[in-house]
Amino acid sequence: MVAVTPERKLEDVMEKMPYGMYIVGSRALDGEPNGMIADWVMQVSFSPRLLAVAFENDAHTLENIRADGVFTLNILAQDAESMHLASRFAQPYYGKKVKGRAGTAMTEVHHKLEGIAYALTGSGGPVLDLAVAWLECFAEHFISAGDHTVVIGRVLDGRIEREAEVMTSTYSGWPYSG
Numbered sequence: 001m002v003a004v005t006p007e008r009k010l011e012d013v014m015e016k017m018p019y020g021m022y023i024v025g026s027r028a029l030d031g032e033p034n035g036m037i038a039d040w041v042m043q044v045s046f047s048p049r050l051l052a053v054a055f056e057n058d059a060h061t062l063e064n065i066r067a068d069g070v071f072t073l074n075i076l077a078q079d080a081e082s083m084h085l086a087s088r089f090a091q092p093y094y095g096k097k098v099k100g101r102a103g104t105a106m107t108e109v110h111h112k113l114e115g116i117a118y119a120l121t122g123s124g125g126p127v128l129d130l131a132v133a134w135l136e137c138f139a140e141h142f143i144s145a146g147d148h149t150v151v152i153g154r155v156l157d158g159r160i161e162r163e164a165e166v167m168t169s170t171y172s173g174w175p176y177s178g
């Protein structure tokens with residue numbers, strides 16, 4: 001019988017997996033746009049072009065996508081300015097999403113796109129001015145996957161805005177796996 005590797009060791013192995021690091025844009029039914037950092041993103045079909053993103057079950061972004069269907073993928077550059085921008089999106093929209101928060105921090109709402117330069121696609125998804133490239137998708141499938149939900153979206157539009165090395169988890173050094 002094969003010995004089961006202790007959980008802690010599995011975490012170490014899974015932390016070795018490299019990812020991209022993106023800002024996923026969405027909008028609420030009232031029209032307010034939102035953005036969140038996501039590493040767990042991949043193309044899953046050529047024809048039709050499909051993209052999968054795994055979202056924490058309590059992410060506001062997932063709530064927006066369930067309601068509206070539209071989401072954007074902002075591909076960042078590998079530079080200090082983009083790292084600074086990305087740090088703005090690590091907060092959740094709902095303060096209460098962070099475990100252990102109390103008092104006013106629980107009721108806080110973070111309007112993460114306030115003060116950040118962006119435009120909206122034809123379908124209303126936010127595209128950051130600083131993005132190197134972007135894709136616009138429409139959610140077609142929601143697949144429950146443990147503490148995450150995998151959203152498979154059809155790629156409807158996209159553009160390369162400038163040439164630059166793109167952001168990766170290896171460059172950022174911010175782990176999201178394990």
Ligand SMILES: Cc1cc2nc3c(=O)[nH]c(=O)nc-3n(C[C@H](O)[C@H](O)[C@H](O)COP(=O)(O)O)c2cc1C
Binds near residue numbers: 037
């Ligand atoms: C480097 C990094 C990568 C992340 N990758 C993901 C991811 O792939 N999926 C996810 O659901 N959350 C991911 N997160 C966590 C979300 O960005 C975080 O929960 C965010 O606050 C959700 O925002 P929202 O509630 O406004 O949608 C990541 C966070 C960091 C710092």
